[in-house]
Amino acid sequence: xxxxxxxxxxxxxxxxxxxxxxxxxxxxxxxxxxxxxxxxxxxxxxxxxxxxxxxxxxxxxxxxxxxxxxxxxxxxxxxxxxxxxxxxxxxxxxxxxxxxxxxxxxxxxxxxxxxxxxxxxxxxxxxxxx
Amino acid sequence: xxxxxxxxxxxxxxxxxxxxxxxxxxxxxxxxxxxxxxxxxxxxxxxxxxxxxxxxxxxxxxxxxxxxxxxxxxxxxxxxxxxxxxxxxxxxxxxxxxxxxxxxxxxxxxxxxxxxxxxxxxxxxxxxxxxxxxxxxxxxxxxxxxxxxxxxxxxxxxxxxxxxxxxxxxxxxxxxxxxxxxxxxxxxxxxxxxxxxxxxxxxxxxxxxxxxxxxxxxxxxxxxxxxxxxxxxxxxxxxxxxxxxxxxxxxxxxxxxxxxxxxxxxxxxxxxxxxxxxxxxxxxxxxxxxxxxxxxxxxxxxxxxxxxxxxxxxxxxxxxxxxxxxxxxxxxxxxxxxxxxxxxxxxxxxxxxxxxxxxxxxxxxxxxxxxxxxxxxxxxxxxxxxxxxxxxxxxxxxxxxxxxxxxxxxxxxxxxxxxxxxxxxxxxxxxxxxxxxxxxxxxxxxxxxxxxxxxxxxxxxxxxxxxxxxxxxxxxxxxxxxxxxxxxxxx
Numbered sequence: 001x002x003x004x005x006x007x008x009x010x011x012x013x014x015x016x017x018x019x020x021x022x023x024x025x026x027x028x029x030x031x032x033x034x035x036x037x038x039x040x041x042x043x044x045x046x047x048x049x050x051x052x053x054x055x056x057x058x059x060x061x062x063x064x065x066x067x068x069x070x071x072x073x074x075x076x077x078x079x080x081x082x083x084x085x086x087x088x089x090x091x092x093x094x095x096x097x098x099x100x101x102x103x104x105x106x107x108x109x110x111x112x113x114x115x116x117x118x119x120x121x122x123x124x125x126x127x128x129x130x
Numbered sequence: 131x132x133x134x135x136x137x138x139x140x141x142x143x144x145x146x147x148x149x150x151x152x153x154x155x156x157x158x159x160x161x162x163x164x165x166x167x168x169x170x171x172x173x174x175x176x177x178x179x180x181x182x183x184x185x186x187x188x189x190x191x192x193x194x195x196x197x198x199x200x201x202x203x204x205x206x207x208x209x210x211x212x213x214x215x216x217x218x219x220x221x222x223x224x225x226x227x228x229x230x231x232x233x234x235x236x237x238x239x240x241x242x243x244x245x246x247x248x249x250x251x252x253x254x255x256x257x258x259x260x261x262x263x264x265x266x267x268x269x270x271x272x273x274x275x276x277x278x279x280x281x282x283x284x285x286x287x288x289x290x291x292x293x294x295x296x297x298x299x300x301x302x303x304x305x306x307x308x309x310x311x312x313x314x315x316x317x318x319x320x321x322x323x324x325x326x327x328x329x330x331x332x333x334x335x336x337x338x339x340x341x342x343x344x345x346x347x348x349x350x351x352x353x354x355x356x357x358x359x360x361x362x363x364x365x366x367x368x369x370x371x372x373x374x375x376x377x378x379x380x381x382x383x384x385x386x387x388x389x390x391x392x393x394x395x396x397x398x399x400x401x402x403x404x405x406x407x408x409x410x411x412x413x414x415x416x417x418x419x420x421x422x423x424x425x426x427x428x429x430x431x432x433x434x435x436x437x438x439x440x441x442x443x444x445x446x447x448x449x450x451x452x453x454x455x456x457x458x459x460x461x462x463x464x465x466x467x468x469x470x471x472x473x474x475x476x477x478x479x480x481x482x483x484x485x486x487x488x489x490x491x492x493x494x495x496x497x498x499x500x501x502x503x504x505x506x507x508x509x510x511x512x513x514x515x516x517x518x519x520x521x522x523x524x525x526x527x528x529x530x531x532x533x534x535x536x537x538x539x540x541x542x543x544x545x546x547x548x549x550x551x552x553x554x555x556x557x558x559x560x561x562x563x564x565x566x567x568x569x570x571x572x573x574x575x576x577x578x579x580x581x582x583x584x585x586x587x588x589x590x591x592x593x594x595x596x597x598x599x600x601x602x603x604x605x606x607x608x609x610x611x612x613x614x615x616x617x618x619x620x621x
Contacts, residue, residue, distance in 0.1 A: 043608075044604065044608070047607070047608045047611065047612060050611055050612065051534070051607065051611045054611060055534050057220075058220035058221050061220055062216070062217065062220050062221075065213070065216060069209070069213070069364075073360075090413075093202050094202060094205070094409075094413060097202055097205040097206070097209065098205050098208075098406070098409040098413075099406060099409070101209050101212075101213075102212065102402035102405070102406075103402075105212055105213055105216050105398055105402065106398055106399060106402060108216060109215075109216055109219055109394070109395050109398050110395060112219060112220055112391075113219070113391045113392065113394075113395050116224070116391065117388060117391070120388070120612075120613040123612065123613065124613060127612075
């Protein structure tokens with residue numbers, strides 16, 4: 001993952017930036033504001049990488065879902081006889097569109113929520129924002 | 131049909147709404163309470179409330195009616211209504227909550243550091259809200275006319291009256307409880323009659339003659355929708371949900387971004403369960419009530435089907451339940467929209483006081499009442515679908531680009547919103563002037579070209595006015611996307 005490289009600039013404490021992670025017993029005031037840490041060059045690197053990974057995650061899940069959605073009518077149209085077959089007395093195309101899509105939506109959403117929270121946890125670790 | 135049933139059902143729902151609203155009055159005291167319920171609403175409550183508010187006349191009556199009319203093509207509506215929430219979750223929910231804004235105009239103003247953007251967004255939001263309330267009132271007129279025999283205007287007037295009383299009295303906190311209650315009422319109102327209907331069908335003699343699989347039979351002569359119409363509809367529904375003002379205002383009641391995501395996940399589950407039922411009604415309707423489609427009363431299918439298939443006392447009780455659910459749908463969506471519109475109008479016009487909020491609530495409810503009384507109802511699902519197309523062409527580009535793209539400028543946002551609004555608005559006007567039969571499909575379903583156009587114009591103008599990217603952009607993008615600090619470290 002691209003996120004590996006952002007561990008390097010942790011010591012680059014440029015100007016006003018005082019990342020709160022670099023405050024051991026060194027006498028720096030513990031009250032170093034987080035906002036400042038986030039606005040330093042190093043902090044912004046973490047933030048940008050977080051935004052990129054969240055956007056990429058959203059796009060991947062969204063496009064994946066749309067592909068599955070588009071596959072439904074294609075499958076119905078291309079596989080002969082499928083649209084006319086029945087499941088438990090109900091026409092197959094009705095079951096597929098009327099009920100079968102919802103579990104796909106739920107699964108995509110669940111995957112997204114889990115991964116997005118993980119991305120944020122990783123950001124917290126990197127930025128020392130605990 | 132027994133007219134007492136309809137009146138009693140409406141009275142019961144209104145009374146329950148008012149009682150829960152007044153209970154909420156005791157806990158809402160400050161201006162903050164009125165707008166966002168102090169951001170202390172639990173995810174389950176909040177998700178039920180979002181579901182309650184979102185499931186409008188279009189979902190409760192319109193979807194089944196449209197399925198009755200056009201069969202599997204109409205199944206894309208509930209799919210799109212639900213998948214729109216997936217898009218909301220993926221791209222909007224958490225960042226919007228973290229922006230800390232109360233309304234969409236608050237968000238665009240903070241993001242672009244511009245009062246003019248705020249004013250244009252407010253205008254669009256109010257327009258969208260009014261357009262969305264009108265079909266709810268048409269639904270109320272239909273339900274009153276069909277179930278009680280009273281003149282149609284009684285329905286909209288009663289809905290607006292009840293909404294005004296609850297909103298003016300309680301603000302958002304009580305609205306949250308009311309909406310949550312109404313989601314479960316709507317679900318029960320559709321589910322219980324269906325269970326009875328299936329039970330009757332399973333043991334009855336009518337089932338032997340006509341099995342549900344004959345629902346593929348088409349009661350109308352409507353041509354099946356082409357790929358363009360389906361794709362354009364999906365674009366409208368998927369991207370339109372992102373910008374609905376009454377949906378977005380709900381996310382501010384979550385304590386943080388993560389819980390905003392959890393709430394949306396629950397909402398998706400609630401919607402998925404709900405939409406199984408209108409689909410079932412539509413399917414049964416195609417077999418047992420095809421005459422409704424031919425007499426132009428398709429939207430009344432949900433209200434009439436239980437009484438038709440189960441006679442006597444049981445039929446009356448089930449009808450009362452469905453009517454109660456329908457009025458819950460009109461009341462909840464209308465009051466949700468009125469609250470969010472009143473939030474916008476009162477902040478922009480009346481300076482954000484509680485008194486101003488009440489006045490703004492009255493304005494935002496009475497104007498659509500006027501519009502609804504001057505216009506006739508076309509298919510409910512279709513007219514709400516057009517509002518989604520309008521939202522997707524105006525608010526959605528600004529919201530998505532504002533959250534994910536650093537290059538957005540105030541000029542790009544304004545010109546993009548105006549372009550999308552004018553294109554989609556003129557398509558809607560042209561469509562209603564030409565009439566449903568004469569309108570070509572690219573005008574009837576404009577989203578497939580108006581949404582990309584609005585995005586393109588927003589990006590191009592922002593590129594051209596690169597110097598206007600606000601200086602506060604970096605700090606705001608950081609706030610939108612970084613997780614909230616745990617309370618323990620807050621000093």
